[in-house]
Amino acid sequence: MELTIDRLSRQFGSHIAVDRVSARLTPGVYGLLGANGAGKTTLMRMVCGVLRPTSGSILLDGRDIQALGDHYRARLGYLPQDFGYYPDFSALDFMLYMAALKGIDRKRAKTAALELLDLVGLGGAARSKVRTFSGGMKQRLGIAQAVLNDPDVLVLDEPTAGLDPKERVRFRNLISSFSQDKIVVLSTHIVSDVEYIADEILVMRAGAFVMQGAPGAITAQVEGRVWECSVPAAMADALAERFTVSNVHYASDGQAVVRVVSDAQPAPGARAVAPTLEDLYLYVFRDAKGITDEGDHASRNAAELRGFVGRARGVGRGGEER
Amino acid sequence: MLDLVAFELKKVVSRRTTLVTCSVLFVLICGIMTLNVLQTKTESDTGEVLSGLDAISYNREAANAHAGELSTERIVADLTAYRDLALSKMDAQELSTMSDAAAYSLMKQVFTPEEQAMLTDGYYSYLLSPWRVAGQEPYQTAAQLTDEQMGQFYETVAQGFQETLDDGMGGSWTYTDAERSYWTAMQQRVEEPLAYGYAGGWEDILNCVAFLTFAMLGVCVALAPMFAAEYQERTDAVLLASRFGRSRLVVAEVIAGFVFATAYFALHAAVICGVALIAFGTEGPTFPYRLCPPPFRMASPWRRLQASR
Numbered sequence: 310m311e312l313t314i315d316r317l318s319r320q321f322g323s324h325i326a327v328d329r330v331s332a333r334l335t336p337g338v339y340g341l342l343g344a345n346g347a348g349k350t351t352l353m354r355m356v357c358g359v360l361r362p363t364s365g366s367i368l369l370d371g372r373d374i375q376a377l378g379d380h381y382r383a384r385l386g387y388l389p390q391d392f393g394y395y396p397d398f399s400a401l402d403f404m405l406y407m408a409a410l411k412g413i414d415r416k417r418a419k420t421a422a423l424e425l426l427d428l429v430g431l432g433g434a435a436r437s438k439v440r441t442f443s444g445g446m447k448q449r450l451g452i453a454q455a456v457l458n459d460p461d462v463l464v465l466d467e468p469t470a471g472l473d474p475k476e477r478v479r480f481r482n483l484i485s486s487f488s489q490d491k492i493v494v495l496s497t498h499i500v501s502d503v504e505y506i507a508d509e510i511l512v513m514r515a516g517a518f519v520m521q522g523a524p525g526a527i528t529a530q531v532e533g534r535v536w537e538c539s540v541p542a543a544m545a546d547a548l549a550e551r552f553t554v555s556n557v558h559y560a561s562d563g564q565a566v567v568r569v570v571s572d573a574q575p576a577p578g579a580r581a582v583a584p585t586l587e588d589l590y591l592y593v594f595r596d597a598k599g600i601t602d603e604g605d606h607a608s609r610n611a612a613e614l615r616g617f618v619g620r621a622r623g624v625g626r627g628g629e630e631r
Numbered sequence: 632m633l634d635l636v637a638f639e640l641k642k643v644v645s646r647r648t649t650l651v652t653c654s655v656l657f658v659l660i661c662g663i664m665t666l667n668v669l670q671t672k673t674e675s676d677t678g679e680v681l682s683g684l685d686a687i688s689y690n691r692e693a694a695n696a697h698a699g700e701l702s703t704e705r706i707v708a709d710l711t712a713y714r715d716l717a718l719s720k721m722d723a724q725e726l727s728t729m730s731d732a733a734a735y736s737l738m739k740q741v742f743t744p745e746e747q748a749m750l751t752d753g754y755y756s757y758l759l760s761p762w763r764v765a766g767q768e769p770y771q772t773a774a775q776l777t778d779e780q781m782g783q784f785y786e787t788v789a790q791g792f793q794e795t796l797d798d799g800m801g802g803s804w805t806y807t808d809a810e811r812s813y814w815t816a817m818q819q820r821v822e823e824p825l826a827y828g829y830a831g832g833w834e835d836i837l838n839c840v841a842f843l844t845f846a847m848l849g850v851c852v853a854l855a856p857m858f859a860a861e862y863q864e865r866t867d868a869v870l871l872a873s874r875f876g877r878s879r880l881v882v883a884e885v886i887a888g889f890v891f892a893t894a895y896f897a898l899h900a901a902v903i904c905g906v907a908l909i910a911f912g913t914e915g916p917t918f919p920y921r922l923c924p925p926p927f928r929m930a931s932p933w934r935r936l937q938a939s940r
Contacts, residue, residue: 357872379874387872393865397645402638409634410873410880454869464872 310370310461311335312356312492317365318516319351326351328516329365338488340503340524341496342586343513344594349496350390352513353466356494357387369462383412386460390467390496392451396440400431400450403439404457411458425453428483430476444471452480456487463493469502481506500587510586512593519593524586531584531592536569538579548575553595555588570595632879639887642860649853653895656849660842660899664906667839676748687831687911690753694829697754701825703782706758710773710781713755716746717770726774734768754827761787785823792818830915835907846899850892857884 312334319327327348343349354360356367358374358381367374374381394403401422408418426435429449439447448471455463465484469477477499484493485506495503503510503524510527512520520527535555540548545557545565552575556568568582569575570591584592643649673686681689699705717726720741726734738750749755750770756763759772761784780787796814799805806814861867870876 354868357868359868359871379878382872382876383874385872387869389865389868389872391865392869393867395642395645395864395866398641402641405634406638407869407873409638410870410875412874415634451869458874 310490310492311368312462313368313371314352314356315366315368317352317355317367318363319348319355319360320363325516327355327362330513330516330518331365332511332518332521334492334494336488336490336492337508338484338493338495338503338506340507340510341494341513342498342500342503342510342590343496344498347513348516349513350466351516353387353464353494353496354389356462357385357464358382359387359389383458384461386455386458386463388451388455388465388468390470392447394439394447394450396438398439399436400426400439400442401435403450404454407454407457413458421457422453425457426450429453430479445473445476448472449476452483461491463487463491465493465495467497468495469497469499477502498590500585500590504586512589514593520589528584528586528589531570531589533581534570534572534592535582535584535588536571536575536579537566537582538569538576539564539566540576541565544576551575553591555591632883635875635879635883636886636890639857639884640891643853643857643887643891646853646856646860648856652852653849656845657898657902660845660902661906663842664839664902667835668906668910674748674751676745678744678747684910690831691829691912691914693752694754694827694831697752698828699826701758701784701827703784703824706784707778707781709755710758710776711778713749713758713770714773714776717750717773721770721774723774726771729771731766731768731771734771738768738770757827758784761791789818826918828915828918829912830918831911832908832913833915833918835911836904839903839907842903843896843899846896849895849899853891853895854888857888 314330314332314334317327317330318325330348330352341349341352351360355362356374361375369377369381369384395406398406401419404422404426405418408422409415413421423432423435426432429452431446431449431453434442434446439450442450448468452465452468455465469480472480481502484495487493488506495507497503507524509522510520510524511518512527520530538548542559542563542565545554545559545567548554548567548569549557553570554567555570558566560566567575568588569579570588668687669683671686671690672680672682673689674680675689697709721734721737729737738747742750755773756769759769759776762772762776762780763769764772793815796806796811856863861870870880873880
């Protein structure tokens with residue numbers, strides 16, 4: 310099974326939300342990392358057929374998903390970023406409603422719905438009205454409905470929003486167990502959600518993929534750019550103003566251990582440390598203006614990054630290998 | 632598909648605005664129909680004012696007292712007796728120049744309560760309707776009738792019908808030949824002689840049918856957000872990404888809309904018909920339909936039961 314994204318673009322007026330993105334997705338977990346406004350949700354909505362692309366195509370096993378229509382959506386599970394519900398439905402009602410929409414046989418639907426609700430920790434609240442649920446409970450309901458039809462392609466847009474750490478761990482384990490022989494695309498800007506379960510990371514900025522690869526491989530791109538240094542506590546703030554600081558730990562002796570993401574050594578005595586995916590994220594999105602203002606500034610930075618990656622791996626703009 | 636329709640109905644019914652609006656309108660129609668019964672009033676032949684079920688019962692007895700076929704001979708006999716009663720204590724010339732209010736006052740002064748009951752009986756108003764002039768009491772009309780005119784009841788109805796077609800609703804339009812032919816044929820289909828009797832229940836249904844507007848209002852409020860709700864409640868993305876979210880779901884919503892509209896409308900119709908027929912009675916479904924003012928009232932071959940359907 311292969312989901313091919315071929316030079317996909319989406320434009321809203323003069324704003325390009327997704328810019329000629331290409332990728333080949335085979336069974337596995339794909340973590341789509343990017344800041345707010347990077348184009349993740351737009352891309353996911355196009356993959357799910359909710360939004361039509363301005364140009365490009367999405368193919369499942371070589372066939373356009375627009376042409377496949379209902380047949381494609383029968384194999385799809387989707388949890389949108391802003392998951393809505395019907396307040397007066399119970400959790401079980403909602404699951405049965407979604408089962409009917411997904412074409413699941415009535416007899417199987419109730420059994421499957423109850424099992425999934427139990428799996429996501431809503432077994433005891435199956436007959437409670439959704440409007441009485443907390444944010445985390447609603448999110449778990451959303452996850453349950455997304456996997457109800459045992460989809461081959463599962464698209465989850467910021468699925469851990471509103472979940473506490475214990476729930477997020479449970480979610481990660483759920484996705485891991487589910488991802489056998491399936492394509493799971495998981496978008497987030499919480500790095501730890503994908504760090505341990507993703508087979509491949511897609512870093513998106515300004516509507517384009519700027520990095521793509523296994524977590525270890527892309528993290529290695531920032532080898533030598535992550536530093537730790539021990540400085541007086543007063544100097545920590547000064548460092549934060551000049552560099553991208555990923556962590557500050559204030560010790561009782563008046564010193565502060567600062568972790569910095571920077572091309573150059575940030576302070577005398579700073580030592581290079583092994584980078585994490587979070588460091589990579591901070592390095593890619595270190596330009597704060599580029600995150601909030603998707604203009605030329607962001608495009609230039611994105612181009613620089615792609616050039617950087619391209620020089621390192623020989624990979625072109627859309628992720629295609631030269 | 633049935634599951635989807637059921638869920639769509641649940642969505643419609645569980646919406647707070649739907650529940651409140653439809654409940655209020657239903658209570659309103661129940662109240663209106665109850666008042667319709669309780670507020671029915673009539674004056675008995677002893678001058679006593681009756682209301683509610685007593686008034687309905689009295690009217691039923693009064694109508695049934697004249698039940699039967701209206702042959703020309705019977706019409707002549709009844710109208711002659713009526714005219715003779717009216718002119719026994721009132722002058723024909725004076726009646727022709729009086730206003731209806733003055734005539735009514737005079738009648739109340741000179742006649743006994745039993746005689747007043749006969750002079751104001753709806754049966755005689757019905758018989759005199761082909762000759763009625765606006766602003767006249769029935770006895771004023773009767774006072775001007777000759778024996779020959781009384782014998783031409785059905786001819787007068789037909790003639791008045793043609794005059795109404797010529798008039799064209801007060802000159803507002805001209806009936807085409809095809810329209811005239813249609814209405815004339817309808818009038819000629821009326822079986823003669825007419826039958827008279829009590830049909831209060833069916834009459835009340837026809838009088839109250841306009842209240843079904845409330846049901847339409849309830850349906851509009853309930854169904855207006857049917858498609859927009861998906862976007863309002865942010866379920867659109869999930870639905871559009873599902874297998875049948877763009878096909879069966881739409882059909883299910885339309886079917887659910889029809890089912891709800893039909894059921895709610897039927898509920899209101901059941902209240903209107905139920906209260907009317909229970910309180911006023913089910914007699915007279917085969918009597919001619921009498922909604923339009925004369926002579927159209929005589930022109931329609933519809934029966935009350937057909938019309939109330």
